Amino acid sequence: MGDVTFIEQAVTNVVYNAIRYNQQGGHVAVLLESTPEGMFLLRVLDDGTGIPDEDLQRLVERFYRGNAARKRETQGQGLGLNIAYQLAQLHHWQFTLIRSEFGGLQVDFQGSWIDPESVHPSLTRKDQAG
Numbered sequence: 001m002g003d004v005t006f007i008e009q010a011v012t013n014v015v016y017n018a019i020r021y022n023q024q025g026g027h028v029a030v031l032l033e034s035t036p037e038g039m040f041l042l043r044v045l046d047d048g049t050g051i052p053d054e055d056l057q058r059l060v061e062r063f064y065r066g067n068a069a070r071k072r073e074t075q076g077q078g079l080g081l082n083i084a085y086q087l088a089q090l091h092h093w094q095f096t097l098i099r100s101e102f103g104g105l106q107v108d109f110q111g112s113w114i115d116p117e118s119v120h121p122s123l124t125r126k127d128q129a130g
Contacts, residue, residue, distance in 0.1 A: 002091040010087040013080035014044045014107045022048040022104060034113070041110050048104035056097055081107075 011030075018028040031043045081097075084107070088095035093111035100106040 006087045006090065010084040010109070011042065011044070013084045017080050018044050018046040018048075018105065018107075022046045026104070027102075035110070038113060039110055040113050041108060043106060043108050045100040045102060045106040046104035047100065047102035050099060050103050051097075051105055056099070084109075 015028065015030060022028060026047050028044065028046045031041075031045075033041050033043075035041055085095050088109055088111075091111060093109050096106075096108040096110070098106050098108070
């Protein structure tokens with residue numbers, strides 16, 4: 001349960017960064033899966049050149065742009081991942097940045113699934129009278 005516009009903005013920021021800062025001809029994958037614990041895991045990963053260890057955790061800081069990003073792209077304010085991080089926190093989700101197994105960055109959003117019936121019972125139940 002959350003603000004759909006904010007959630008869309010968070011995911012869009014992460015996907016856009018994965019595309020923008022990837023190498024030419026690179027790949028970006030977006031995966032959504034259920035975990036055995038009843039959670040969702042939304043993973044965005046790329047096969048870019050990767051992020052130096054000293055930059056990895058700082059990427060969620062407001063206005064922070066790693067050296068490689070500053071060299072490749074003169075545009076950008078360093079807000080995209082910060083916004084995604086803040087929105088994940090707002091929705092009580094985990095937000096994790098790690099190295100992708102394919103060389104680039106992996107960004108994970110993890111949280112609880114919502115039961116659609118708990119939001120509005122009519123969304124999942126058929127009218128019994130008709």
